[in-house]
Amino acid sequence: MQLTRRQLIAAGGLAAAAAALPAAASPAVRVRIRKFAFDPDTVSIKAGERIEWVNEDFAPHTATEDDYSWDTGELGKGSTASVLFETPGTHSYYCAYHPHMKARIVVTA
Amino acid sequence: MTFRLLSAAVLAGAMVLPAHAAEPMNDLEIAHTAYTAGQLDIRYAHLALAVSENADVRSFAETMIRDHSAVNSAAVDLITELNVTPQDNDLSRALVQGAADKRAELMGLSGSAFDCAYAQNELGYHQVVNKTVEESFIPAVTVAPLKELLTDALATFKVHEGHAEQMVSNLQCS
Numbered sequence: 001m002q003l004t005r006r007q008l009i010a011a012g013g014l015a016a017a018a019a020a021l022p023a024a025a026s027p028a029v030r031v032r033i034r035k036f037a038f039d040p041d042t043v044s045i046k047a048g049e050r051i052e053w054v055n056e057d058f059a060p061h062t063a064t065e066d067d068y069s070w071d072t073g074e075l076g077k078g079s080t081a082s083v084l085f086e087t088p089g090t091h092s093y094y095c096a097y098h099p100h101m102k103a104r105i106v107v108t109a
Numbered sequence: 110m111t112f113r114l115l116s117a118a119v120l121a122g123a124m125v126l127p128a129h130a131a132e133p134m135n136d137l138e139i140a141h142t143a144y145t146a147g148q149l150d151i152r153y154a155h156l157a158l159a160v161s162e163n164a165d166v167r168s169f170a171e172t173m174i175r176d177h178s179a180v181n182s183a184a185v186d187l188i189t190e191l192n193v194t195p196q197d198n199d200l201s202r203a204l205v206q207g208a209a210d211k212r213a214e215l216m217g218l219s220g221s222a223f224d225c226a227y228a229q230n231e232l233g234y235h236q237v238v239n240k241t242v243e244e245s246f247i248p249a250v251t252v253a254p255l256k257e258l259l260t261d262a263l264a265t266f267k268v269h270e271g272h273a274e275q276m277v278s279n280l281q282c283s
Contacts, residue, residue, distance in 0.1 A: 057265065
């Protein structure tokens, strides 16, 4: 699954710090979702890099910013979605379906 | 052992064990029972969505529908791939009957009484199903893909058990 900017806007707004772009935009750092956890639970990237999530659980999951500024939408088993982080900052996010699943992204200049 | 473990606690005396309760279940019977248990929890969840006005209870119910549907969809994919037919059995039938009785009981409730009864049933249901899957079904299954599916499903069900425990605590049921 590759989110478009339009889909992201429709999902709840587009933050200045993060946007979904085509996969070719930049290399992605992959975060696995397995056994109801984000792995790794903290990722450090540089501005302009993407995070790609892949769900390995049967249960659907999301990666959703705490303030809802970005959201991957529902990821079924084997599905992926990526988000581009354009500006430095720290993003805390969780699974909207299983809120105990929490993780963090640190974006540096 | 499998039959006794699951039925005794889940159904809380609502049924009588058949004479062959201790007979081991085969892979197709285990697959049928595991699928049935998921479907029954989905039905409990739909009832909760129809009755409860509590946001946490409704959120839990939505999660049960989403997660159990995903697991059961994977189960259907597997049995289709293996070209086999799960076998109905006494344990599946007992679960269906026990759940029907429990739903009838829940439908007579409303408000916090319903929320507490639903939450406590979810906790008890997941506790016993998880114990049965972990200690009886997974060790007994002989087909590797089914064992793998049950193992992955158990990870999901254990999260549900923890979530249900938290829900019961938050509702402050007496």
